[in-house]
Amino acid sequence: MRIIKDTNIQFMSQYKLGAFLSGTVIILGIVSLILAGGPLLSIDFKGGTLFAVHFEKPVDINEFRSTMSNVNIEGESFDFSKAEIKLFGSPKDISVRIPHMDEEPENFAQKIIAHLRTSFSGKVSESDSDFILSIEKVGPKIGAELSNKAVLAIVSALALILFYISIRFEFNFALGAIAALAHDVFVTLGIFSIMGYEISLPIIAAFLTIVGYSLNDTIVIFDRIRENVKSMKRLTYLEVIDKSINDSLSRTIVTSVTTFIVVFILWLFGGEVINLFAFAMMVGVIVGTYSSIFVACPLVLRLHSKSQ
Amino acid sequence: MSKNLTPRYIIIGVVLAWALLTLWPSVKYQMLSPDDKEEMRELGTLEDLENDIIKQGLDLKGGIYIVLEVDLPTLISTLAINKDTKFERTISEVRNSLKENTQQDFFTVFANSVSDNNLRLPRYYDVDYGAKPDDILLSLKDQADDAINRVLEILQNRVDQFGVSEPTIQKQGNRRIIVELAGIQDSDRARALLQSTAQLEFCLVKSPEVTNDILSQIDNLVKGNEQLESLVTSINEDYEDENDLGISDDKTVSISELFGEDAETAKDSSDSSVVVDQNIFQERPFSSLLRALGNNIAVPEKNLYIVKKIINKQEIQDKLSLGNGQFLFAPDAENFSTNEGIDEKLVYMYYLEKDADLTGGVIEEANATIGGQGSSAVGQSIVLLDMNSEGARTWSRITGANIGRQIAIVLDKKVHMAPSIRTKISDGGTMIEGFAGMDEAKDIAIVLRAGALPAPVNIIEERIVGPSLGADSVKRGTNSVLLGLGLIIIFMFVYYKLSGSIANFALIWNILLVLSVLASLGATLTLPGIAALILTVGMSIDANVIIFERIREELRKGKSVRAAIDGGYNRALTTIVDANVTTLIAALVLYQFGTGPIRGFATVLFWGIVISMFTAIFVTRTIFNSFIDRKNLKKLSI
Numbered sequence: 001m002r003i004i005k006d007t008n009i010q011f012m013s014q015y016k017l018g019a020f021l022s023g024t025v026i027i028l029g030i031v032s033l034i035l036a037g038g039p040l041l042s043i044d045f046k047g048g049t050l051f052a053v054h055f056e057k058p059v060d061i062n063e064f065r066s067t068m069s070n071v072n073i074e075g076e077s078f079d080f081s082k083a084e085i086k087l088f089g090s091p092k093d094i095s096v097r098i099p100h101m102d103e104e105p106e107n108f109a110q111k112i113i114a115h116l117r118t119s120f121s122g123k124v125s126e127s128d129s130d131f132i133l134s135i136e137k138v139g140p141k142i143g144a145e146l147s148n149k150a151v152l153a154i155v156s157a158l159a160l161i162l163f164y165i166s167i168r169f170e171f172n173f174a175l176g177a178i179a180a181l182a183h184d185v186f187v188t189l190g191i192f193s194i195m196g197y198e199i200s201l202p203i204i205a206a207f208l209t210i211v212g213y214s215l216n217d218t219i220v221i222f223d224r225i226r227e228n229v230k231s232m233k234r235l236t237y238l239e240v241i242d243k244s245i246n247d248s249l250s251r252t253i254v255t256s257v258t259t260f261i262v263v264f265i266l267w268l269f270g271g272e273v274i275n276l277f278a279f280a281m282m283v284g285v286i287v288g289t290y291s292s293i294f295v296a297c298p299l300v301l302r303l304h305s306k307s308q
Numbered sequence: 309m310s311k312n313l314t315p316r317y318i319i320i321g322v323v324l325a326w327a328l329l330t331l332w333p334s335v336k337y338q339m340l341s342p343d344d345k346e347e348m349r350e351l352g353t354l355e356d357l358e359n360d361i362i363k364q365g366l367d368l369k370g371g372i373y374i375v376l377e378v379d380l381p382t383l384i385s386t387l388a389i390n391k392d393t394k395f396e397r398t399i400s401e402v403r404n405s406l407k408e409n410t411q412q413d414f415f416t417v418f419a420n421s422v423s424d425n426n427l428r429l430p431r432y433y434d435v436d437y438g439a440k441p442d443d444i445l446l447s448l449k450d451q452a453d454d455a456i457n458r459v460l461e462i463l464q465n466r467v468d469q470f471g472v473s474e475p476t477i478q479k480q481g482n483r484r485i486i487v488e489l490a491g492i493q494d495s496d497r498a499r500a501l502l503q504s505t506a507q508l509e510f511c512l513v514k515s516p517e518v519t520n521d522i523l524s525q526i527d528n529l530v531k532g533n534e535q536l537e538s539l540v541t542s543i544n545e546d547y548e549d550e551n552d553l554g555i556s557d558d559k560t561v562s563i564s565e566l567f568g569e570d571a572e573t574a575k576d577s578s579d580s581s582v583v584v585d586q587n588i589f590q591e592r593p594f595s596s597l598l599r600a601l602g603n604n605i606a607v608p609e610k611n612l613y614i615v616k617k618i619i620n621k622q623e624i625q626d627k628l629s630l631g632n633g634q635f636l637f638a639p640d641a642e643n644f645s646t647n648e649g650i651d652e653k654l655v656y657m658y659y660l661e662k663d664a665d666l667t668g669g670v671i672e673e674a675n676a677t678i679g680g681q682g683s684s685a686v687g688q689s690i691v692l693l694d695m696n697s698e699g700a701r702t703w704s705r706i707t708g709a710n711i712g713r714q715i716a717i718v719l720d721k722k723v724h725m726a727p728s729i730r731t732k733i734s735d736g737g738t739m740i741e742g743f744a745g746m747d748e749a750k751d752i753a754i755v756l757r758a759g760a761l762p763a764p765v766n767i768i769e770e771r772i773v774g775p776s777l778g779a780d781s782v783k784r785g786t787n788s789v790l791l792g793l794g795l796i797i798i799f800m801f802v803y804y805k806l807s808g809s810i811a812n813f814a815l816i817w818n819i820l821l822v823l824s825v826l827a828s829l830g831a832t833l834t835l836p837g838i839a840a841l842i843l844t845v846g847m848s849i850d851a852n853v854i855i856f857e858r859i860r861e862e863l864r865k866g867k868s869v870r871a872a873i874d875g876g877y878n879r880a881l882t883t884i885v886d887a888n889v890t891t892l893i894a895a896l897v898l899y900q901f902g903t904g905p906i907r908g909f910a911t912v913l914f915w916g917i918v919i920s921m922f923t924a925i926f927v928t929r930t931i932f933n934s935f936i937d938r939k940n941l942k943k944l945s946i
Binding site for chain 2: 003052054074102110130131132133135136138141142148149150152153157160161164165168201202204205209211212213215216217219222223227247248250251254255258259260262263265266269270271273277278281
């Protein structure tokens with residue numbers, strides 16, 4: 001079976017369309033990021049407390065919220081109704097996120113959970129291990145460190161990759177690849193901001209995987225260009241690039257489709273914990289495939305004609 | 309390539325055999341029923357098996373992950389001698405500065421603060437630490453490094469005695485310890501066990517006259533301070549609201565009555581209700597928050613927060629240190645009922661000598677048991693202590709000299725009991741009561757045996773995954789892997805026919821090999837790790853796709869099957885290597901910067917890529933070649 005027959009699409013003449021498309025998405029993303037005051041960071045980076053509980057019967061989220069408005073902890077009454085309260089995958093599961101407070105009472109998440117247990121006594125399982133799904137508490141210090149680490153991780157990955165491609169190809173290719181990567185990360189970040197999704201530690205892992213995947217894709221095309229430049233001396237550089245993309249198009253599509261299928265399945269069935277990770281990967285696979293053709297290659301072409 | 313393929317088959321065979329062998333324990337473990345496991349545990353063979361299986365991360369198995377950090381300001385302050393208010397102020401300045409900017413190094417901030425305040429370090433640290441301030445700073449740094457190692461050792465000791473399977477306790481950097489306890493759900497208990505400094509102190513309780521005196525001094529301070537007064541007022545308003553609901557307040561007993569001439573009456577009226585007489589409040593705003601309970605003071609649980617807040621104010625603390633005293637509380641509230649039958653929760657509060665007469669270092673043995681007949685704690689959980697000879701001597705001297713007075717047994721700054729000394733205790737045997745239950749008594753005995761931590765530790769990160777969420781993740785993860793795998797296998801077969809089947813074979817072999825590498829490395833499979841496995845399924849197909857597309861191209865150019873395969877593989881090789889090395893770089897960086905689950909992701913991704921390159925380049929090629937050799941193919945099913 002062969003879906004993609006010999007094609008001869010002139011991708012490079014479509015670069016304006018590509019620039020328009022990418023530009024629009026990135027600008028929308030940036031606007032959303034500015035309006036939201038930066039990316040929405042999870043407690044991994046900001047510090048705070050996140051817990052999820054499971055009820056035997058569905059619980060009304062407004063009732064839940066009003067229960068949270070007066071929680072007595074060691075004689076002091078707390079109002080947690082402004083905390084971020086949302087469903088956690090099913091109407092029986094609820095997650096609560098509370099930002100870091102100065103002078104936090106010890107074990108306060110456990111005490112809120114105890115309060116919920118008495119407030120919803122009919123709907124809660126006897127054993128704590130069925131009631132408490134998870135509790136995460138990150139101090140502001142760890143959070144700040146993790147943010148630094150995450151930035152350092154992404155920057156050093158990009159630097160190492162730039163270095164590798166410069167050795168294996170030309171510096172122009174390295175710039176093209178890095179531009180494509182930056183494009184992918186920005187687009188994904190922007191889409192996350194528009195969707196109102198949080199950036200957590202696993203999402204940073206997803207970003208780095210997107211970086212790896214997108215590069216994988218870009219390099220397969222670059223490899224073709226490198227090969228075709230040598231063997232097709234009669235063609236112009238633009239024609240070589242177009243031919244190389246067409247040559248590898250079948251592979252590009254097959255691999256993207258298979259990878260997309262698995263991350264799509266992960267998104268659909270992987271469960272609440274992994275859901276956003278899979279979403280980031282889904283966006284990444286699409287954007288990574290697109291950027292190899294419409295960001296990396298046009299930039300290499302530009303840089304090449306400038307250096308001529 | 310018509311070389312002899314035998315060596316290749318031998319390599320493939322050996323690798324396959326190794327993979328199956330390393331995976332066998334995991335398969336066996338999965339098939340065991342809980343009863344079988346229990347039987348093996350009794351025989352002691354389960355642990356061996358567990359060492360060889362793929363470990364599941366806490367996010368899959370459920371459990372607790374805690375990061376502890378040594379409280380350096382407290383450590384440095386504990387090491388100091390001749391402490392005065394200037395020193396205390398410097399330490400609290402450092403504490404605040406660290407709170408504001410969490411990224412600063414403690415010793416830099418401390419050194420700056422010391423020079424800003426003209427604090428003369430040699431005054432506070434004896435000559436062992438060095439004569440010059442710089443030397444002292446250096447040896448304090450050494451002490452801090454040493455402290456973390458001791459903390460690590462002690463925590464290991466405690467956790468071992470606690471009895472958790474496969475606990476992980478490791479140092480992270482110079483100041484932190486990561487503790488992972490799989491399968492534990494009771495986080496309160498775990499954190500109490502880890503965080504307890506096991507600082508056992510015996511402090512004399514100050515006499516009622518002295519206590520009464522300090523209370524009225526605090527009353528005066530509160531009266532003169534608008535901010536504090538408003539705190540008290542807000543509490544009183546709350547009570548007035550409650551009074552409207554019908555709770556009577558006419559049984560009010562002022563604290564002064566308690567320590568006045570009529571202490572006996574006060575004892576009898578330990579049923580008195582909430583202390584909110586408006587007049588008393590005006591006169592003695594702080595005392596109005598307290599209650600009389602026999603010879604002791606107690607705080608209604610509702611007032612506890614505000615009382616602690618007032619006590620912790622700097623001016624009150626200064627007052628307390630002038631009198632060499634400290635206020636400490638009982639660990640838990642107790643129920644008392646008034647004669648109207650209203651239950652109230654009260655927490656005992658004690659005014660103690662600041663300096664302990666004896667500390668936990670003298671403890672030789674600590675055991676949890678149930679109080680027997682004739683003791684004051686019949687049927688309660690208690691901890692029995694044995695002291696070494698030096699401790700016993702001191703204890704005998706203290707008890708002998710203070711008959712009739714109360715002595716508080718303080719554990720981690722909580723007063724577990726404050727019995728009156730009736731006779732001189734000369735054998736060093738002592739009993740602690742006041743535990744919530746046997747579990748707590750046992751845990752406290754453990755921490756007392758394992759020794760005190762050199763400095764308190766703070767929990768700076770805590771992640772608890774319940775078993776149901778973990779089990780759900782495993783189920784969903786496994787289903788996703790199987791479903792993804794199934795769809796890819798179908799797709800590859802439809803798209804590349806026989807060649808696709810060879811790629812499918814490589815894919816399954818690929819997953820087996822990744823799992824066996826995980827098993828033999830003792831690596832941990834986390835939820836992101838499962839995600840990486842699924843990703844590997846998608847991406848490892850890529851190498852085969854690149855090769856197949858190349859072979860198809862070569863065939864279209866009219867080359868023979870053999871030439872097409874050779875050409876396809878040769879041309880694809882550099883592409884595959886270049887494309888995968890970049891993903892490897894990303895995986896390595898993730899491994900380097902990540903912890904826990906992210907590391908699990910990076911590990912699987914790394915091995916997934918390495919192994920998929922191996923299978924695509926080496927294994928499938930061998931299979932292709934043997935097909936050609938055997939049949940001299942004219943047409944390739946691709």
